[in-house]
Amino acid sequence: MDQITARPMHQRAAAVAFIAYAAYRIIRWTYRRLLTLACMSPIPYGARAAAPLIVSYSLEGDAYFRADGCSQEVAARRKAGADKLSKRFDALTGPRGKALNETLISGLSDIRFTDTNRVPVQFQAETRKRYQVAAVTSSSKGCVLIDVDGGQSIDVSGSYGVNVCGYDQYKQFVERGWARVKELGPNVLGPVHPIISDVLPKLKTISNKEEVSFHMSGTEAVMCAIRLCRFNTRRKLIVQFAGAYHGADSASRRRRRFRAGWWDGVQPGPGSERANSDVLYLKDMHPTALKCIAARSDEIACVCVSPLQGLNPGSPPPSDLVLLDAKVRKTAEKGNAYKKWLHTLQQVCQKNDVPLLFDEVYTGFRMAPGGAQEYYGVNADVVVYGKTLGGGLANGVVCGPSRLMKRFDETRPLRVAYVIGTFSAAPLTLACMAEFLDWVSRPETQQKYALATSRTDAWVHSVNKVLAEESLPMRVDNLTTVWTVLFTQPGRYHWMFQYYLRAEGLSLSWVGTGRCLFSLDFSEEDYEKVKQALLRAARQMKQDGWWDGDASASDISKIIGKEMAWQMVAQRLAR
Structure with missing residues (x-):
């Protein structure tokens, strides 16, 4: 009889233990997920959800220049500035470069991708017509790149991070390295x-x-x-x-x-x-x-x-x-x-x-x-x-x-x-x-690192001083010899700045990474040249009216939202 009554007690104990363990697992799972939600970045998840829904569309003609709701007078200044910039771009590339660029565009899928992702989707078609960005470079000398027609530009791309010590130094590495293994x-x-x-x-x-x-x-x-x-x-x-x-x-x-x-x-x-x-x-x-x-x-x-x-x-x-979100960017x-x-x-x-x-x-x-x-x-x-x-x-x-x-x-x-x-x-x-x-x-290399970092810090301070004095809506920031441009007011045309920089003789990455670099072979004279080129580009962009829109960040977000919603509806109705 005792054995008969004991069995339900064991079963009840096992059931209680199972329920307690299940409750623990549920509470633990819930706690983990709540913590995750509290610190999870929404950027990649939101982007993935939106990617299948957002459709391509182009702003052309007057809409291309008034995407932030600016006045007709400002739009006219922008158009005049864009026409001048287009002529400057055309003069940057010689006949050999243009011919080779056409070959690349028609046959190299990598170029087709970077050409598409250089500019927000709404502006791509018109921008591509106006500014042909060629990067057919035949030689380098110090921090200067020389294209196939002899045109020169100062390289601040750093080859996406590769160029730390200077291109001439790497040439020596390869020459000496080959001498060491050529027998094999x-x-x-x-x-x-x-x-x-x-x-x-x-x-x-x-x-x-x-x-x-x-x-x-x-x-x-x-x-x-x-x-x-x-x-x-x-x-x-x-x-x-x-x-x-x-x-x-x-x-x-x-x-x-x-x-x-x-x-x-x-x-x-x-x-x-x-x-x-x-x-x-x-x-x-x-x-x-x-x-x-x-x-x-x-x-x-x-x-x-x-x-x-x-x-x-x-x-x-x-x-x-x-920069498509047109918000004011701040560096923590x-x-x-x-x-x-x-x-x-x-x-x-x-x-x-x-x-x-x-x-x-x-x-x-x-x-x-x-x-x-x-x-x-x-x-x-x-x-x-x-x-x-x-x-x-x-x-x-x-x-x-x-x-x-x-x-x-x-x-x-x-x-x-x-x-x-x-x-x-x-x-x-x-x-x-x-x-x-x-x-x-080598010990002398340590000194080169320290000198380059101090020069970059001083350069950033010097550039920001002028930007503030002239009320140009941007600043530069750096981490050692890596530097970036940050905008201090909302705007829908910040991406245009890369074209003004290129027109001033600065060589940037094919895709806008948002980061520029100084290699260790940059002299004080080279730093000054980059500073003046950046300031000229900023002044010209301001003069051409690209920062004269009155829309706030929230206004621009609403404008973009309405554009996208209308395009999605219009394209569905057209099917």
Whole structure:
């Protein structure tokens, strides 16, 4: 009888325990999701939701010049200024450049893409007619680029971050590197050239990591780093912060196959249609983000940081697409504030056993000889390098601890993380890398970094002083030798400034990244030339009326909203 009465008691106890456990799981899940919602960046999610709905349309004729609701008088000034600028652009490119540019436009898909994304969609058709941007360059001398017709321009693009020490220096790296490996040849792959003994120890010392993996590009290296973090932690979720660019994404654990793309998953904002259930976008420098990382640590494979966000943390760079929102841009306090944030983030990651990954493809050897780790005094778990490290050749490098660099599972022989590449650690690439590492480790190089940073700081102060005195609605800001233009009033035509800069002889990136660069070979005279070119461009743009619209940021947003809504309705009715 006692056994009979005891059984229901055991069953009730088991039921209570099950209910308590289920309640705990529900409360825990809810708490995590509430934390996530409190610090999640809406940018990539909103962009993905809007992408299938927003349709293309063009503002032409009078509408092209009055998109912010300006007066007819201002529109007439803008048109006259645009006509003059168009003639200046036509004179910038000689006959050989124009012919080659036509060849590129008609056959190179990369150019077709960049030409489309240089300007907000509403203005693309008319702008393309007026300003042909050619970039067929045949030689360089110092910081000056020379096109096929002999035209010269000062390069402030920095080749998207590659050019740290100056193009002439890279030419020497390649020449000396080739001399060191030419007996073997550039494409004897598989065997490792002994020059790796000059590269590997220096990379381990600079990165303060145990192991190194070589790759063919910074994008590929980011793919590798994220894939290895997922593989070795057995977690699928990666965290990145709003506004950061990381070049690529890696495998989905559900499918067990390699998936990658410049925009897929990791790349936030317009353009990425990939499902992002394994990528979590959090607000930068947000205290709740730290709580979220701690609470969801058992799901997170790594926290991926772009240290360049110290320039404008939490916000995308002011690229052409971002300027579509026509809001006033503000740079959050950088320097010490961002450094403190990174140190706190590192502590949270260490405490909760979450790998911290520094994507230094851009900042490595740009911010300091030891990259952002040295600049901010933060030792990340994994660091990715690229761009300038190759000494003039394409490359990518991942440095990390042995526990996160494993590509196989000792206990499960069929668990393997395939990360391979035919030209990884190619002899010529390693030779040029060795030359660069030798250069960057010299004491006099440290002095060059310090001088370039101080010159850039002084340049920014000098430019901003004139901009304020002349009531020009912009300012410049910098982080070491990286600088950017920020606008101090709302406007729908900020993207036009890049064309005025080009007309003044400054060479910019093909796609507006919102960031410009000074290489270490810029002299004080070169800085002054860039300053005067920027000021002339700003004065002319103001004179031509592009900042004379009376609309506020909210007014401009409403105008754009009405345009898009009308176009969606009109195009549906036309079907």
